[in-house]
Amino acid sequence: MHMRSAAATPEAYLDQLPADRRAALAAVRDVILANLPNGYEESVGSGMIVYGVPTTRVALPTKQPLWYVALAAQKNYNSLYLMSVYANKTQEQRLRDAFATAGKKLDMGKSCIHFRTADGLPLDAIGELIASVPVEKWISIFQESRRKPSSRNNA
Numbered sequence: 001m002h003m004r005s006a007a008a009t010p011e012a013y014l015d016q017l018p019a020d021r022r023a024a025l026a027a028v029r030d031v032i033l034a035n036l037p038n039g040y041e042e043s044v045g046s047g048m049i050v051y052g053v054p055t056t057r058v059a060l061p062t063k064q065p066l067w068y069v070a071l072a073a074q075k076n077y078n079s080l081y082l083m084s085v086y087a088n089k090t091q092e093q094r095l096r097d098a099f100a101t102a103g104k105k106l107d108m109g110k111s112c113i114h115f116r117t118a119d120g121l122p123l124d125a126i127g128e129l130i131a132s133v134p135v136e137k138w139i140s141i142f143q144e145s146r147r148k149p150s151s152r153n154n155a
Contacts, residue, residue: 010049025049036130041065043065048071049071049072051069058142068138079115081111084130084133085111087145095113095125
């Protein structure tokens with residue numbers, strides 16, 4: 001459960017957090033922004049900071065950006081959502097290997113990594129993962145995931 005935020009901007013989102021949470025999320029945000037490929041946009045949605053493909057590039061029924069990365073303060077920890085890791089087993093393995101190499105404990109849900117401080121994350125590797133999927137590729141991955149296989153029988 002994440003702490004619901006009514007913040008309209010990423011800066012306002014961070015400003016409302018206690019100092020330790022703000023420092024952790026700001027450090028991870030800096031890594032995201034430094035590595036985010038051109039074309040993704042930062043916004044606030046669903047009570048978290050979201051990095052996604054704008055609705056002008058891909059139309060979703062929700063009228064929301066196509067999420068690529070998100071950052072949130074939860075009740076007892078922080079979460080970093082890496083949708084590419086959820087969508088791609090190679091990306092997931094790269095993430096797992098980076099945590100192992102760095103000697104850090106990976107606490108991961110389906111698409112989110114739980115952390116308390118930025119020091120708990122292999123930030124260089126996370127930056128590399130974020131940098132590795134350009135907008136066009138992410139749109140293609142998303143569109144491919146929505147197609148029904150033509151060989152599937154509905155019988």
